[in-house]
Amino acid sequence: DAGVTQSPTHLIKTRGQHVTLRCSPISGHKSVSWYQQVLGQGPQFIFQYYEKEERGRGNFPDRFSARQFPNYSSELNVNALLLGDSALYLCASSYSTGTGLTNSPLHFGNGTRLTVT
Amino acid sequence: AQSVTQLGSHVSVSEGALVLLRCNYSSSVPPYLFWYVQYPNQGLQLLLKYTSAATLVKGINGFEAEFKKSETSFHLTKPSAHMSDAAEYFCAVSSPPAGNMLTFGGGTRLMVKP
Numbered sequence: 001d002a003g004v005t006q007s008p009t010h011l012i013k014t015r016g017q018h019v020t021l022r023c024s025p026i027s028g029h030k031s032v033s034w035y036q037q038v039l040g041q042g043p044q045f046i047f048q049y050y051e052k053e054e055r056g057r058g059n060f061p062d063r064f065s066a067r068q069f070p071n072y073s074s075e076l077n078v079n080a081l082l083l084g085d086s087a088l089y090l091c092a093s094s095y096s097t098g099t100g101l102t103n104s105p106l107h108f109g110n111g112t113r114l115t116v117t
Numbered sequence: 118a119q120s121v122t123q124l125g126s127h128v129s130v131s132e133g134a135l136v137l138l139r140c141n142y143s144s145s146v147p148p149y150l151f152w153y154v155q156y157p158n159q160g161l162q163l164l165l166k167y168t169s170a171a172t173l174v175k176g177i178n179g180f181e182a183e184f185k186k187s188e189t190s191f192h193l194t195k196p197s198a199h200m201s202d203a204a205e206y207f208c209a210v211s212s213p214p215a216g217n218m219l220t221f222g223g224g225t226r227l228m229v230k231p
Contacts, residue, residue: 004160031217033217033218035219040224041223041224042121042207042209042221042222042223042224043161043207043219043221044221045218045219045220048217048218055217056217056218058218090160090161092160092161092217094217096217105151105163105166106161106163106217106219107163108153108160108161108162109160110158110159110160111159111160
């Protein structure tokens with residue numbers, strides 16, 4: 001079975017530009033979460049989506065937005081890029097019921113490496 | 118609010134030696150606790166999880182961790198290190214009902230010497 005897939009794998013953008021990152025969850029998983037991992041640090045929670053609805057949001061500015069599609073894939077959008085947005089963006093899916101109750105762990109993709117110059 | 122502290126950003130052991138990676142957490146409610154491993158240029162892979170069942174949790178690749186509520190700890194151990202264990206290890210906590218919103222520690226890089 002295919003795992004969580006993310007595209008693109010690498011991306012270079014200039015300050016002020018906009019970027020869209022994409023994620024396809026494991027088949028049967030309805031919950032998708034996004035994390036930002038700055039070099040040398042642990043991942044930080046950005047968003048969780050379940051059944052196309054936002055179920056959680058981390059401490060990120062409004063420049064960050066996301067959505068989930070009927071096929072449960074997801075996009076993360078970042079506007080007005082700053083140098084500090086350079087990071088590995090990780091998508092994770094889980095067999096969550098959406099209430100947050102979980103014995104179902106997160107399955108992570110390999111991430112998109114975003115470099116802002 | 119919840120938080121995770123991993124003591125030691127770098128740990129070096131010899132092949133065959135005991136691996137001990139430390140994790141302390143804080144949570145206002147009974148937590149779920151996780152250990153993930155990250156190899157270079159890859160995402161995170163779940164090693165093991167604690168979700169209020171047995172306090173000694175066995176995971177993949179010979180790793181295990183023990184939940185100690187009195188010490189608010191969830192340290193990761195492996196009796197005998199292999200070269201292939203060299204990677205970055207992350208401890209994470211979540212609190213029901215926000216089970217999918219993990220708070221990660223800063224990570225510990227494990228180096229294994231031949």
